[in-house]
Amino acid sequence: MFENYNMNELNVSSTAYINWLEQIIDSINDGILVIDSKGIVRVINDEYTNITGVKKGTIIGKKLVDVRKGAILPSVLNDGKKRTGIYRQEGNSRYVVDMAPIDSGERMIGAVSVLKSVTEVGKLTKELAKSREALGKLENTVGDIYKTRYTFDDIIGKNAGLEKTVAIAKKASHSNLNILICGESGTGKELFAHAIHYEGKRSGYPFVPVNCAAIPSSLLEAELFGYEEGTFTNSKKGGKIGLFELANNGTLFLDEIGDMPVDLQPKLLRVLQDGRIRKVGGLREQEINIQVIAATNKDLENMTRKQRFRADLYYRINGIQVVIPPLRDRKDDIHVLIDHLLHHTHELKEMNVTNDAISALIQYDWPGNTREFFNVFQYAMNMTDNATIEMDHFPEFLTRKTSLPNTYQEKSLKEVLKRTEQEIIQQTLKTYGYTLEGKKKAAKKLGISLATLYNKLSE
Ligand SMILES: Nc1ncnc2c1ncn2[C@@H]1O[C@H](COP(=O)(O)OP(=O)(O)OP(=O)(O)O)[C@@H](O)[C@H]1O
Ligand SMILES: [Mg+2]
Structure with a gap:
């Protein structure tokens, strides 16, 4: 990376020049690491080794991301933006890193990290406590x-x-x-x-x-x-x-x-x-x-x-x-979702779904959308004893043809309302789940408080 400099002006050989530059970099009190435009480590100085424990021989010529997991410096190459004051800790060593792109004027030719050991920078201690x-x-x-x-x-x-x-x-x-x-x-x-x-x-x-x-x-x-x-x-x-x-x-x-x-x-x-x-x-x-x-x-x-x-x-x-369109407006995705759940989440056994069961899934309105679909289908996958998912394995609300006047014939209006309310609550809970979080969401969806939901569940 030193080739861009004009050696003639200094009137020294390129090897001597590089040695000279290396000595300067090694004499700097801050840790320095330089990568080239491909993310390969080209230079580190002695202080970098002192701070991080990483030796030249183990890192020079290698891709930084391969040797230093989680390194941020390569992202500087991508966006050309400086980063300052990034706090890091490795074992007992704590340090702060500034990063900057190296720009040749026409293009990004690399990026540099400058590390300051926290122990060396006493006056930064207060700032660091905050960081x-x-x-x-x-x-x-x-x-x-x-x-x-x-x-x-x-x-x-x-x-x-x-x-x-x-x-x-x-x-x-x-x-x-x-x-x-x-x-x-x-x-x-x-x-x-x-x-x-x-x-x-x-x-x-x-x-x-x-x-x-x-x-x-x-x-x-x-x-x-x-x-x-x-x-x-x-x-x-x-x-x-x-x-x-x-x-x-x-x-x-x-x-x-x-x-x-x-x-x-x-x-x-x-x-x-x-x-x-x-x-x-x-x-x-x-x-x-x-x-x-x-x-x-x-x-x-x-x-x-x-x-x-x-x-x-x-x-x-x-x-x-x-x-984002609701699931009922993209029922062609039901096959895709089934396929995903059968083949990507259940490695234990090969499963299949009957045509009747598929039609029931397609006919249903899915008020809770993909979340509800996952819940219902995973429920069915757990309900089946063999490898075939049938209508019977779905929760009842999915396959029931509700016709309120018939279902509730000869019942008082109060009873009908109560039963309907319970059904809606149960359906909403099936969508969101029976955990506390699910109940909170269900209560919100139903426009009632969590306390009211609990009251209604205990009725
Ligand atoms: N198209 C999809 N592909 C894969 N998973 C999906 C898809 N849509 C939703 N999910 C899954 O459904 C669940 C609900 O998704 P998410 O929490 O993002 O929904 P939401 O729109 O934020 O819902 P809410 O309004 O209730 O907060 C998650 O587990 C999510 O991974
Ligand atoms: Mg959400």
Whole structure:
């Protein structure tokens, strides 16, 4: 990589020149690692070895990602952006890394990492305590998400409408516009949000999900913006980092945005417009760079008409709209989903499905969409004793032809209403599952509180 320099000016041989440069680099107090445009390690200095324990012989000439799992430097080659202050720990060694592209003026010819050992940088200790707190919080908040990274390959379906949606979502992932994902419950909004994030240029940064419906509105502002120490009676020492800040350079996924409290909406709008946040109780403004992916199963446009959602915020988040069709509008995918479940999730035995059972699956309306389909089909796979799935293996609600007047003949209206209510509750619970989380979602879907749901279940 030193060949680009003009050797003649120095009037030394190229070997001597390289030796000279190597001595200079080795005398620098910071660890240095340089990769070329192909991601191959070309240079490391002695301090790099001191800090990381990695010796020249084991890394020079090798692809960095092969020898240093999780290395971020190659992503600098991809996006040409600097990274600063990345905190790392290896065994007892703690250090902070700055990374930058090396640009020849015409093209990217490599990238460099500069490592500062924390022990050597006493004055940074205070800053680092903060960073570590941020990292701890980051790990907690985003740790689960890093475990499950969905990509576009995880989206099952060949229906033309769904494929169109996927094509728009892929384009959206390469843009800087905010994205609004619309779709009924269980259509895969969260799956799409993941896929968009991991496809795009922000994939090396956090994906921070926030469920606007699950966090009480009184806490949501502090969660999003963070707060300064001493703002609240019980506030944490050192204050709290907000989710906007955690998502910096990455993606903030605002799930169930339709439930965002109206008084918080202008504050969110301001962040999206100005790219700046200020902690609750704080004075200092801080720049942030995030892409927002919002998701909703509500008709936000209609809500803006009823003044339940701010129109200006709606236009801001609706940079690109990704509309996921419900399963009942893409019944050609039922075969694809069956095929997936039979062949990719059940390795133990070969299974098949009778034609009657397939027709029942096609006829059903699937109010809980793909999520409900997975639940129902996996239930049937567990119900069959042999390798054939039949109608009988499905939950009763799927195959029952309901005809209310006949079913409830000669019953009082009160009884009919009660039975219908119970059936709807059971059906909703089958869609969402009987876990606490499932019950919460079911209660929300039914427009009743969790306590009311429990009351009705015990009736
Ligand atoms: N097209 C699909 N391919 C594969 N899996 C899917 C698809 N759509 C949904 N799923 C699966 O269904 C489940 C529900 O998906 P997800 O949580 O993304 O839905 P959602 O639209 O966010 O639902 P809700 O509105 O209830 O939050 C997940 O397990 C997801 O992996
Ligand atoms: Mg969701």
